[in-house]
Amino acid sequence: xxxxxxxxxxxxxxxxxxxxxxxxxxxxxxxxxxxxxxxxxxxxxxxxxxxxxxxxxxxxxxxxxxxxxxxxxxxxxxxxxxxxxxxxxxxxxxxxxxxxxxxxxxxxxxxxxxxxxxxxxxxxxxxxxxxxxxxxxxxxxxxxxxxxxxxxxxxxxxxxxxxxxxxxxxxxxxxxxxxxxxxxxxxxxxxxxxxxxxxxxxxxxxxxxxxxxxxxxxxxxxxxxxxxxxxxxxxxxxxxxxxxxxxxxxxxxxxxxxxxxxxxx
Numbered sequence: 001x002x003x004x005x006x007x008x009x010x011x012x013x014x015x016x017x018x019x020x021x022x023x024x025x026x027x028x029x030x031x032x033x034x035x036x037x038x039x040x041x042x043x044x045x046x047x048x049x050x051x052x053x054x055x056x057x058x059x060x061x062x063x064x065x066x067x068x069x070x071x072x073x074x075x076x077x078x079x080x081x082x083x084x085x086x087x088x089x090x091x092x093x094x095x096x097x098x099x100x101x102x103x104x105x106x107x108x109x110x111x112x113x114x115x116x117x118x119x120x121x122x123x124x125x126x127x128x129x130x131x132x133x134x135x136x137x138x139x140x141x142x143x144x145x146x147x148x149x150x151x152x153x154x155x156x157x158x159x160x161x162x163x164x165x166x167x168x169x170x171x172x173x174x175x176x177x178x179x180x181x182x183x184x185x186x187x188x189x190x191x192x193x194x195x196x197x198x199x200x201x202x203x204x205x206x207x208x209x210x211x212x213x214x215x216x217x218x219x220x221x222x223x224x225x226x227x228x229x230x231x232x233x234x235x236x237x238x239x240x241x242x243x244x245x246x247x248x249x250x251x252x253x254x255x256x257x258x259x260x261x262x263x264x265x
Contacts, residue, residue, distance in 0.1 A: 008083070012173070015079040016072075023072050027063075035063035066188030066221040070181050074228040077177040081239045084170070088239075088246050091130040095253050099123070099136060107263040113144035132250045135159040136258060149262050153255065160251045167243045171236065178232045185225020192218025 035057070042054035062071070100116050102108065108116060117140040120133050127133060135156045142148075142155040196214025 008170075011083055012076075012080060015083075016076050019075045019079065020072055023068060023075065027068050031059050031068075032063055035059040060216070061220045062224055064188060064217055064221060066184050066191070066217075067224040069184050070221075070225045070228050073177045073181055073184070074232055077174045077232050078235060080174055081235050084239055085242065088242055090126075091132065092246055092249070094127065094130055094132045095249060099133060100258070102261060106261075108140075108143070108258070108261050110144055110147040110264060113140045116140050117144070131160070131163050131247065132253070135163075135250060135254055139254065139258060143262060147264055149259060149264065152262060153259055156251060156254050156259070160247050163247050164244070167247070168240075171240065174232070174236055174239075178229060178236060181229045181232060182225045185221045185223075185229075188221025188225070189218040192216070192221065 038057045038060055042052075042057075045052045046054065061067070099120055100108075101119065102116075117137055120137050120140070121128065123133055138159045139152040139156045143152045192214045194214070195217065196211045199211050199214060
């Protein structure tokens with residue numbers, strides 16, 4: 001398990017670095033140059049025609065630093081959830097595997113529990129760390145020690161309950177990101193309103209461009225942050241649902257194919 005934790009941590013760090021580089025490069029080479037070009041065209045059109053209303057431009061909406069950080073965090077949380085979804089899919093594949101290689105009609109006796117446990121222990125490290133083998137080993141060890149089938153069910157259930165808690169705790173970073181994205185958007189809102197207030201004296205003189213730019217930053221940062229937060233929260237609830245189903249399916253599989261095959265003489 002420690003090996004899996006280390007690899008997951010390295011994935012999170014590496015993916016964050018890659019996402020920061022990609023998003024920063026995309027903003028520097030595409031978003032901000034196109035936003036500046038679109039703003040220049042709008043300024044020229046408004047100078048020629050006082051009634052000209054510039055259309056909403058995607059690059060202008062997302063060009064500021066707050067929106068850039070929000071995209072970095074959103075893509076990072078999606079990468080983390082995608083990795084956890086991959087791990088869930090790999091673990092669910094074991095539901096169709098015959099880990100005990102139990103012959104048809106054969107019952108599991110307490111004195112045979114240790115031999116079956118050795119078969120599970122012989123699995124590769126990446127498979128042995130999944131929920132199904134861990135819960136299976138816990139049940140077999142309990143069966144060999146207590147010779148009580150009810151204790152086996154309790155051991156498997158306890159292992160699955162611990163898995164529920166572990167999976168929920170590992171999503172703490174994604175929950176933090178889901179909270180941080182709208183918070184960063186509100187920082188952009190405050191910064192934009194502050195910049196607009198600093199240009200208020202020019203608005204009194206008839207030049208409202210500074211106030212408009214500040215309010216544009218305020219509203220655009222809030223719009224982007226809230227939109228990304230909704231997307232991240234939706235994906236977070238989806239991955240939580242898949243995790244809960246995976247744990248419940250593993251417990252049901254063990255109850256049907258292992259616990260019901262146990263017998264005490």
